[in-house]
Amino acid sequence: MSVIESTTRPHGQDRYTISEVAALTGLTAHTLRWYERIGLMPHVDRSHTGQRRFAQRDLDWLAFVGKLRLTGMPVAAMVRYAELVREGDHTRDERRELLETTRRDVLSRIGELQDALAVLDIKISHYGIHPDQCGGPTS
Structure with missing residues (x-):
């Protein structure tokens, strides 16, 4: 789909x-x-x-x-991925590596955002408001 x-x-x-x-x-x-x-x-x-x-x-x-x-x-990496797709099946390993690198970057950013969210939750709780009342998940 x-x-x-x-x-x-x-x-x-x-x-x-x-x-x-x-x-x-x-x-x-x-x-x-x-x-x-x-x-x-x-x-x-x-x-x-x-x-x-x-x-x-x-x-x-x-x-x-x-x-x-x-x-x-980065756009250059997306263009490279598109070029590899056009080049055919023999580029599957290189395409996979590009996606795996991006996945690692995403996981790292998720960890950084979770740390930032935890700091925000602590700061918000200092104002006497439970972070769950702020309209979003806390973890």
């Missing part, structure tokens, strides 16, 4: 304009063009008039790129 599901197109007609993709993803048309220019987007099909036509697989890829952005992965 894709992260961004096609609900408005009949099966087999999954072509979206750049404005539709922008609306579906929250990305701007400028960002989508930039992603394509720097090699972060795989080849985007064009209509006979040259207009970009995104497929469901492009939306799925953009959802994945969005998750990579949330991890803090």
Whole structure:
């Protein structure tokens, strides 16, 4: 199942304009063009008039790129990952290593954020408010 599901197109007609993709993803048309220019987007099909036509697989890829952005992965590393995907199966080990490195970074950041949250909880409790009353989890 894709992260961004096609609900408005009949099966087999999954072509979206750049404005539709922008609306579906929250990305701007400028960002989508930039992603394509720097090699972060795989080849985007064009209509006979040259207009970009995104497929469901492009939306799925953009959802994945969005998750990579949330991890803090540098754009250069995301572009490298995209290049490796295009190069084929023989790059699986290098792709896995890129993702494993990013995963380690995420786990480290989670630990740092948990430490920061614990400090905030202590400070909040000094004001006589239990941290659970602040509207979020404490661990």
